[in-house]
Amino acid sequence: MSPLAKRAILLRGWRRWLAAFAAGAVGALAMPPFGFLPALVLSLVPAIWLLDGTAIEGASRWGALRAAALVGWFWGFGYFVAGLWWLGAAFLVEADLFAWAMPFGVLGLPALLAFFPAFGFALARLLWLRDDRRILAFAFGMTIAEWLRGHLFTGFPWNSPGMALGQSLWLMQSASLVGLYGLTFASLCIGAAPAVLLTGRTARGRWLAPGLAALVLLAMALFGLWRVPAEASATVPDVRLRIMQPNLPQDAKFNPRNREPIMRHYLTLSASRGGSGGAAPTHILWPESAFPFLLHRDPASLAQIAALLEPGSVLITGAARMDEPLPGEAAGKFYNAIQVIDDRGTILSSYDKVHLVPFGEYVPRFLDALIRAVGLRQFVHIPGGFEPGERRAALAVPGLPPAAATICYEAIFPGGILGDGPRPSLILNVTNDAWFGRTPGPHQHFAQARLRAVEEGLPLVRAANTGISAVVDPFGRITGQIPLGVEGAMDASLPVAQPATLYSHSGRFSLTATLVICLMILVVRRGRQSRF
Numbered sequence: 001m002s003p004l005a006k007r008a009i010l011l012r013g014w015r016r017w018l019a020a021f022a023a024g025a026v027g028a029l030a031m032p033p034f035g036f037l038p039a040l041v042l043s044l045v046p047a048i049w050l051l052d053g054t055a056i057e058g059a060s061r062w063g064a065l066r067a068a069a070l071v072g073w074f075w076g077f078g079y080f081v082a083g084l085w086w087l088g089a090a091f092l093v094e095a096d097l098f099a100w101a102m103p104f105g106v107l108g109l110p111a112l113l114a115f116f117p118a119f120g121f122a123l124a125r126l127l128w129l130r131d132d133r134r135i136l137a138f139a140f141g142m143t144i145a146e147w148l149r150g151h152l153f154t155g156f157p158w159n160s161p162g163m164a165l166g167q168s169l170w171l172m173q174s175a176s177l178v179g180l181y182g183l184t185f186a187s188l189c190i191g192a193a194p195a196v197l198l199t200g201r202t203a204r205g206r207w208l209a210p211g212l213a214a215l216v217l218l219a220m221a222l223f224g225l226w227r228v229p230a231e232a233s234a235t236v237p238d239v240r241l242r243i244m245q246p247n248l249p250q251d252a253k254f255n256p257r258n259r260e261p262i263m264r265h266y267l268t269l270s271a272s273r274g275g276s277g278g279a280a281p282t283h284i285l286w287p288e289s290a291f292p293f294l295l296h297r298d299p300a301s302l303a304q305i306a307a308l309l310e311p312g313s314v315l316i317t318g319a320a321r322m323d324e325p326l327p328g329e330a331a332g333k334f335y336n337a338i339q340v341i342d343d344r345g346t347i348l349s350s351y352d353k354v355h356l357v358p359f360g361e362y363v364p365r366f367l368d369a370l371i372r373a374v375g376l377r378q379f380v381h382i383p384g385g386f387e388p389g390e391r392r393a394a395l396a397v398p399g400l401p402p403a404a405a406t407i408c409y410e411a412i413f414p415g416g417i418l419g420d421g422p423r424p425s426l427i428l429n430v431t432n433d434a435w436f437g438r439t440p441g442p443h444q445h446f447a448q449a450r451l452r453a454v455e456e457g458l459p460l461v462r463a464a465n466t467g468i469s470a471v472v473d474p475f476g477r478i479t480g481q482i483p484l485g486v487e488g489a490m491d492a493s494l495p496v497a498q499p500a501t502l503y504s505h506s507g508r509f510s511l512t513a514t515l516v517i518c519l520m521i522l523v524v525r526r527g528r529q530s531r532f
Contacts, residue, residue, distance in 0.1 A: 005199050016071060020047070027083075029082075051138065052134075054067035072119070081110045126141075132196045132200065169228060233475070239494045243482065246287070281491060283314055284315045285463040288465065289319070316340055318337070318407065362386055392420060401426060407431070454474070454475065
């Protein structure tokens, strides 16, 4: 055993916790926008050694499990603080109201999310082996924890370790087979495998796991090279998209007094030429929450939109909308919506956001009374917050194939964006990342939405207030983009969808089968070690 590995294994108390925190923080460098893949190794290898050290924590198995959970919590706390610090920018949009709560977002949320790695490390410790198969135990425990993080309490699969492989064009193609959580399992195995180089007792014990990890990484790259065609994707005929990125600061969007300047800004940008050679767009896209007023109740603004549009063209825009109040109610229910408007100013169809952001767009009902009692509210200026839409269904847009509509962070949920009914032919995402300024947050958001295109074999069309607006083909290639923090309009064609991917057909089955096989290997091997 090398002195470096031995020193990490023998760490105790606060030194072990500090090492775990530092290792987790380094892992955030593997996430967008940095994409430094070796950081995954520098983060996971110490995690394996620290877990090795928990084997001699006390005399009982429960002592080792408690020690492993603590290591996992500090590792996760470092990972999430370093990867999600940019959330603090949202508390400064209305600093007079929310700046005091910044520590709760920057430190409190990571502290809560860290309980998932704590569970993952403890589960791995329960299945721990003395040989190189302990890498499988770690990957198994953490993949289960990541799946739970993506589903429990409305889910938050942000910066799952699979995103370390989900940024490279060649490596991300494996998501079409196994999705984000399959990439997560692979990332954990590949990143942790070098730990045995310095702890193996024999040459085989030292090199087998890293060698297999290198072969898997090579196979993923070769699959990606084979899958992505050399030529550009075919495009849907007679569809000319114009994506408008206004780059408005969030505090300006809040103020109803800015309604006229905002509309002029939108109309001017949307009327500008975006590089289409003079051809008028058939579809104009505006971002999420585009207006500081209710568009569907503003005939003057609808008339301005009608005047902007060429005959037969439509506008697709994010907008808050309100139902008519029921008898006895002072106001109707509010929804965060996408609305489709034709050249007569008529709203043709709408999609209401189903997966709302807790505390940002609504307050959980069991906490609502408490929060109001102390004078707090959610970030969005909507009385009572938004209501969730009833269900996911393809959005009907004249001149476009059926669209899987997603608003803001709905696009980060793998396997959850297509909804009911026939398979759509594109993913439509409108978002407003102005809350987070020029931080890693908008880059991470775009990277996750881009991976959905590869998983489902569908093109992605994305309109963002401050960026990143883009068109992505079904292979994850960016065919047009407006960078973060840039004002402008972009004209683009719509790539044709690919046939449904293996992940789209049976993604959950492939992940389940992988984890079941992994668990069987661990249980059988652990039984043999116990008998020995």
